[in-house]
Amino acid sequence: MQQNNTKELKLAVLIDADNVPYSNVKGMMEEIAKFGTPTTKRIYADWTRPNANGWKAVLLEHAITPVQQYSYTTGKNSSDSALIIDAMDLLYTGKVDGFCIVSSDSDFTRLAIRLRESGMKVIGIGEQKTPASLIAACDRFIYLEVLDGAIKKKKPKAPPVSTEPENKENKKIAPKVAAPKTPEKPAQKPLNKIDEPTIELIESTIEDIGDDDGWAFLGDVGNLIVRKKPEFDPRNYGFAKLTPMLKSLTDILEIDERESDKKNIKHVYVRLRFS
Known part of the structure; x- marks a missing residue:
């Protein structure tokens, strides 16, 4: 049964690796934690391909289980069917309260609709190019672009070392050091204007x-x-x-x-x- 307190929701996180760069995973998992506890975390891809390099450390850090799905046809996203099958299996186990589908692929629109029809909370995460159909099928949709690594604050530069010569009494003159400026918090570049x-x-x-x-x-x-x-x-x-x-x-x-x-x-x- 779906819980009312979203902080206690047990979430199944299903990630389409063909649509998500591994650099986004940390911010993405932190965002998901705001909605509940991810009890199942799986990511789907053909891990034999060269472009799968770089994922290993990220998956180990966040305890995400990789699911191997071979590409049977060139140019076709083979992960879709595996993700959908797993989602339906998880739905019928009754062990989760909601799903987080990480993809920008409109092929998951029907899946999101079906899960919501069964009383599941569905959170979508994808790029800004995600089709409107998938966005509308979710309870909440979050753009990856706003999660793509928090903007790093610039560290204040060390004060310059004085190169002034010693005075006539052979005593060093204390260099004038300006107080380091407190770095301003950088404004995040907006994806949209308030239209x-x-x-x-x-x-x-x-x-x-x-x-x-x-x-x-x-x-x-x-x-x-x-x-x-x-x-x-x-x-x-x-x-x-x-x-x-x-x-x-x-x-x-x-x-x-x-x-x-x-x-x-x-x-x-x-x-x-x-x-």
């Missing part, structure tokens, strides 16, 4: 669940937006969270941070700014 359709999505969602005064709880707003548009993610627009994203739209939105029963915890509400 008119995105603004309309936010506005309509707030209107759908707002109270008599138009205020809507931010958590409920975020949940409903994702149900309407599974690929919605503030990171796609260069924001780490939904709150700063909506705060950037102060020309159309009002934000109200209210005190809660818990210390240092505030509930954020949002409503449309009345003209």
Whole structure:
């Protein structure tokens, strides 16, 4: 039976290696951990091919089981059928609460639909080129591009060593060292701009669940937006969270941070700014 608390979901992670670079795996597994515990982790590919090199260390680090699938036909992704068969086997065991399908291949659209029909939570992860059909078939879809290795902070350079000569009294003059600047956190390059359709999505969602005064709880707003548009993610627009994203739209939105029963915890509400 599917659990209500997503943090306790037992997830089957099934990865199509033909569609995912191994450099993405670390960030991908960290993202999946936000939704539940990956109890099954399998990756499908023809591991006899030369381009499979580089995967071994990554799979060992994350305890992912490689599944060998020979390429019987040139130019055809042979991993699809093996992944689909395993997904259905796992579904009927009843030992998982949801699936994470990692691929950008539209061939998995019907599988995602079938799993959701059986009450499974389906999380999709793939590149931005993923067809809309697969995205819409998932409860949540996350672009690999926003997980592709967190941007490394630049370390402050060491202060330059003084080359000034000694003074006449043969004493060294203490070099003037400027205090190292604190490196600014680099802004993530957004995949998308906050365009008119995105603004309309936010506005309509707030209107759908707002109270008599138009205020809507931010958590409920975020949940409903994702149900309407599974690929919605503030990171796609260069924001780490939904709150700063909506705060950037102060020309159309009002934000109200209210005190809660818990210390240092505030509930954020949002409503449309009345003209």
